[in-house]
Amino acid sequence: MDATIRFAVQDLYTDYVRCVDDTRYEEWPDFFTDECMYRVVSRENFDAGMQMSALALESKAMLKDRVYGMNETIYHAPYLQRHVVGIPKILGAENGAIRAQANYVVLRTKLDAFSEVFNTGRYIDTIVTENGRMKFKERICVFDGELVPNSIVYPI
Incomplete structure (x- = not known):
């Protein structure tokens, strides 16, 4: 693959x-194509080929709706996130799409508490170029544990 x-x-x-x-x-x-898939799924369900996800958004319009919900309708204790992401490994490319994967750790900090590990796992992505810009056609966030925190409010 070209540098x-x-x-x-x-x-x-x-x-x-x-x-x-x-x-x-x-x-x-804006990091996604209009027709896209964003999923947050447990490793167990992903490995079993099950579609059951903690979160599944099937278009850019659904992502925008999620942003509206995060800002206007979802009630939760506020927190900040900090991602640590490994160097992406390009797994292959065909038909103008790049398949890539990277490990991630998401730390969460509530305003009145110490930081904690919130979520760990790997991104499995399909990336395409649209109007000269790389975007996610599919982003699957496969989290390692079988349990998910009470709610995933913000994007992983």
């Missing part, structure tokens, strides 16, 4: 977590 493409994929991952960690949620859907 330029590898760096572009790394930039996509870096820009994504910077956007989410900086709480610029209104920009989050």
Whole structure:
């Protein structure tokens, strides 16, 4: 794989977590194509090929609706997130799509508590170029544990 493409994929991952960690949620859907899939799923369900997900959004419109919900309708104790993401491994490319994977750790900090490990796992992504910009066609966040915290409010 060409080094330029590898760096572009790394930039996509870096820009994504910077956007989410900086709480610029209104920009989050712009990392995806109009027809996309964003799933947060347990490793057990993913490995078994089950579609049951903690969160499944099937288009950019659904991502935008989620942002509205996070900002306007979901009641929760506020917290901040900080992602630590490994260097993405490009698994292959075909028909103009890149398949990539990277490990992640999400730390959560509530305003009145110490930081804690919130979620660990791996991203499994399909990336395409749209209007000269790399975007996620599919982002599957496979979390390691079988249990998920009470709620996943913000993007993983």
